[in-house]
Amino acid sequence: MDYNITLIPGDGIGPEIVREARKVMDRVGQIYGHTFHYKEILMGGCSIDAYGVPLTQEALETARESDAVLLGAVGGNVGNSRWYDAAPDKRPEAGLLAIRRGLGLFANIRPAFLYDQLADACPLKQEIIGNGFDMVIVRELTGGLYFGARRTETIDGVMTAVDTLTYNENEIRRIAVKAFDIAMKRRKKVTSVDKANVLDSSRLWRKVVEEVAEDYPKVELSHMLVDNCAMQLVMNPGQFDVILTENMFGDILSDEASMITGSIGMLSSASLNESRFGLYEPSHGSAPDIAGQDIANPIATILSAAMLLRFSFDLDQEADAVEEAVRQVLKDGYRTGDIMSEGCIRIGTAQMGDRIAERI
Amino acid sequence: MDYNITLIPGDGIGPEIVREARKVMDRVGQIYGHTFHYKEILMGGCSIDAYGVPLTQEALETARESDAVLLGAVGGNVGNSRWYDAAPDKRPEAGLLAIRRGLGLFANIRPAFLYDQLADACPLKQEIIGNGFDMVIVRELTGGLYFGARRTETIDGVMTAVDTLTYNENEIRRIAVKAFDIAMKRRKKVTSVDKANVLDSSRLWRKVVEEVAEDYPKVELSHMLVDNCAMQLVMNPGQFDVILTENMFGDILSDEASMITGSIGMLSSASLNESRFGLYEPSHGSAPDIAGQDIANPIATILSAAMLLRFSFDLDQEADAVEEAVRQVLKDGYRTGDIMSEGCIRIGTAQMGDRIAERI
Ligand SMILES: CC(C)[C@H](C(=O)O)[C@@H](O)C(=O)O
Ligand SMILES: CC(C)[C@H](C(=O)O)[C@@H](O)C(=O)O
Numbered sequence: 161m162d163y164n165i166t167l168i169p170g171d172g173i174g175p176e177i178v179r180e181a182r183k184v185m186d187r188v189g190q191i192y193g194h195t196f197h198y199k200e201i202l203m204g205g206c207s208i209d210a211y212g213v214p215l216t217q218e219a220l221e222t223a224r225e226s227d228a229v230l231l232g233a234v235g236g237n238v239g240n241s242r243w244y245d246a247a248p249d250k251r252p253e254a255g256l257l258a259i260r261r262g263l264g265l266f267a268n269i270r271p272a273f274l275y276d277q278l279a280d281a282c283p284l285k286q287e288i289i290g291n292g293f294d295m296v297i298v299r300e301l302t303g304g305l306y307f308g309a310r311r312t313e314t315i316d317g318v319m320t321a322v323d324t325l326t327y328n329e330n331e332i333r334r335i336a337v338k339a340f341d342i343a344m345k346r347r348k349k350v351t352s353v354d355k356a357n358v359l360d361s362s363r364l365w366r367k368v369v370e371e372v373a374e375d376y377p378k379v380e381l382s383h384m385l386v387d388n389c390a391m392q393l394v395m396n397p398g399q400f401d402v403i404l405t406e407n408m409f410g411d412i413l414s415d416e417a418s419m420i421t422g423s424i425g426m427l428s429s430a431s432l433n434e435s436r437f438g439l440y441e442p443s444h445g446s447a448p449d450i451a452g453q454d455i456a457n458p459i460a461t462i463l464s465a466a467m468l469l470r471f472s473f474d475l476d477q478e479a480d481a482v483e484e485a486v487r488q489v490l491k492d493g494y495r496t497g498d499i500m501s502e503g504c505i506r507i508g509t510a511q512m513g514d515r516i517a518e519r520i
Numbered sequence: 521m522d523y524n525i526t527l528i529p530g531d532g533i534g535p536e537i538v539r540e541a542r543k544v545m546d547r548v549g550q551i552y553g554h555t556f557h558y559k560e561i562l563m564g565g566c567s568i569d570a571y572g573v574p575l576t577q578e579a580l581e582t583a584r585e586s587d588a589v590l591l592g593a594v595g596g597n598v599g600n601s602r603w604y605d606a607a608p609d610k611r612p613e614a615g616l617l618a619i620r621r622g623l624g625l626f627a628n629i630r631p632a633f634l635y636d637q638l639a640d641a642c643p644l645k646q647e648i649i650g651n652g653f654d655m656v657i658v659r660e661l662t663g664g665l666y667f668g669a670r671r672t673e674t675i676d677g678v679m680t681a682v683d684t685l686t687y688n689e690n691e692i693r694r695i696a697v698k699a700f701d702i703a704m705k706r707r708k709k710v711t712s713v714d715k716a717n718v719l720d721s722s723r724l725w726r727k728v729v730e731e732v733a734e735d736y737p738k739v740e741l742s743h744m745l746v747d748n749c750a751m752q753l754v755m756n757p758g759q760f761d762v763i764l765t766e767n768m769f770g771d772i773l774s775d776e777a778s779m780i781t782g783s784i785g786m787l788s789s790a791s792l793n794e795s796r797f798g799l800y801e802p803s804h805g806s807a808p809d810i811a812g813q814d815i816a817n818p819i820a821t822i823l824s825a826a827m828l829l830r831f832s833f834d835l836d837q838e839a840d841a842v843e844e845a846v847r848q849v850l851k852d853g854y855r856t857g858d859i860m861s862e863g864c865i866r867i868g869t870a871q872m873g874d875r876i877a878e879r880i
Pocket of ligand 1 (some may be wrong): 235253255411430717718747
């Protein structure tokens with residue numbers, strides 16, 4: 161079959177990791193008889209440099225007309241980037257927010273688990289991780305503080321800034337349904353995270369999540385306050401199966417969860433809309449400090465391509481093949497620098513892509 | 521001298537840990553010739569049970585008229601407490617919010633450091649903690665999402681909830697000044713944490729923090745995004761000296777920071793207003809599951825009393841004596857269950873208070 165994929169290389173290491181993911185996809189196409197047609201668009205800092213905006217309307221339309229989007233990374237995760245002084249809508253990240261909103265990608269799915277072979281890299285002690293951990297963060301992605309009204313104004317000579325956190329029951333319901341659906345295919349546990357002892361939006365969140373839970377009698381639901389969850393992730397990550405939470409809490413907790421795996425260069429993510437369309441990207445950032453050196457780890461992007469095959473194209477067998485190829489290459493002892501450990505063979509970005517493609 | 525202290529035992533283990541702190545304070549009084557006068561007030565679940573509200577106006581006035589407040593804990597840190605269904609202003613935690621706001625306690629100071637003697641309890645690997653870590657979180661406590669306007673309403677049949685995140689430059693300035701003042705007495709590094717790539721309030725935050733920084737040329741300021749900070753705390757806690765942040769981010773990050781010390785039962789906190797007045801409390805919660813069993817660790821509360829002596833009463837020598845007594849007792853090998861390790865002597869809550877008081 162033929163599929164149309166929008167590629168967004170983005171900034172920093174984005175182009176080199178997307179290149180390797182494409183290499184692997186093409187190999188999948190060859191072997192399983194699919195044709196992937198790619199269109200590349202600019203987003204983030206590179207789009208600002210070319211067009212003065214982080215995402216053009218035209219680029220958004222290209223993405224909308226395709227079957228799925230594969231993204232490298234945009235902007236920088238660093239506080240003092242070169243876009244530091246820019247207004248939010250002139251920053252590379254605004255491209256990401258615009259595409260999420262523009263394509264209705266309300267469900268951000270971020271798996272965070274411990275790779276057996278990379279347990280050395282996990283920052284947590286063996287006593288804490290016990291038999292490992294394996295969770296999925298389901299983060300609402302198009303509501304909350306990210307998209308509420310905001311303004312900065314001077315009142316009686318005093319500068320005041322306001323952001324608004326809004327959720328309605330429909331927004332909460334659809335993301336809760338996603339979380340419960342995912343839990344049904346896993347260990348059937350949902351931990352819904354909020355700050356219901358303070359926020360009205362969190363109280364509505366709890367109420368709607370409990371309503372949704374009634375349709376899933378087999379799933380065990382519990383509620384956890386966000387501050388407690390930030391602690392529990394460090395103290396006992398094994399307790400979590402599916403974590404369901406709102407946009408800002410999800411931003412913080414999913415980064416914390418990725419980091420405790422010790423393998424953030426290995427974690428993929430999907431941002432889905434109501435149909436099968438999705439945007440797939442690694443959980444890590446654009447790492448401008450190592451861009452262009454052929455040392456970045458492309459595995460998270462390659463595994464994001466596997467998620468794309470599975471979720472948007474229903475190509476389970478092909479997705480399995482990519483995931484299996486990654487496991488094999490790790491077993492063979494190949495590592496990029498970020499996951500290097502004693503006795504392994506250190507290779508670069510492009511070589512890693514080659515090894516994985518060969519294993520398909 | 522004579523000092524008036526308001527005691528708030530609160531809920532759960534609160535009463536038993538406050539009792540031990542009072543024991544230690546009284547011993548300090550005896551030796552150094554001070555008289556501490558105590559008034560007890562109810563706050564939290566116990567106040568709801570007695571008066572139907574988490575904090576009466578009269579109790580607030582008692583606190584206001586005293587020189588400092590020592591608090592055990594209120595409510596429960598557990599999502600499914602018996603107040604679960606109550607409206608926010610009818611929950612135990614509302615007492616805490618009311619006293620913070622009522623007494624203008626805008627500066628929450630939470631030290632988080634690794635105890636040499638308790639390094640075993642730290643969930644992070646030795647490679648990560650290296651030579652230990654020692655930071656202070658300075659959290660804004662009377663603004664932001666916690667105290668902004670909120671409402672839940674039905675619009676066209678759809679339930680919608682709104683919370684508001686507001687900061688003005690004066691609120692930001694005074695907490696930034698606190699953080700820089702604290703940094704001047706430490707390693708002279710401030711990491712200001714925000715989400716300036718999304719929020720207007722965070723952009724104002726950065727601007728004002730940079731203005732304040734100009735008055736402290738010796739302090740090194742950096743900015744970090746909140747999601748990145750949640751990662752960095754796990755990956756490299758040693759990089760932090762003073763973390764400065766707004767209310768909700770501070771709630772999440774300070775709990776995460778306490779947890780990575782592995783000794784949350786050992787960490788104290790202070791909530792200060794513009795004068796010398798403050799409320800002092802342990803960083804941990806009310807632990808209702810172990811209440812009344814004489815097994816809770818009173819050390820965080822005893823160290824909070826030491827902070828009280830230092831910050832509100834200027835009794836540095838006395839505060840040092842309390843801190844030194846705690847160190848001695850740990851050196852002697854006494855431990856409550858939460859910090860127990862091989863070869864140590866396990867004792868209960870009251871015994872721990874006795875041992876520390878004896879060492880003054
Ligand atoms: C770049 C930024 C706007 C974004 C977010 O906060 O959502 C990022 O941190 C993420 O998690 O995808
Ligand atoms: C009990 C709750 C309202 C409170 C907060 O969120 O501030 C607590 O978590 C804390 O950190 O003191």
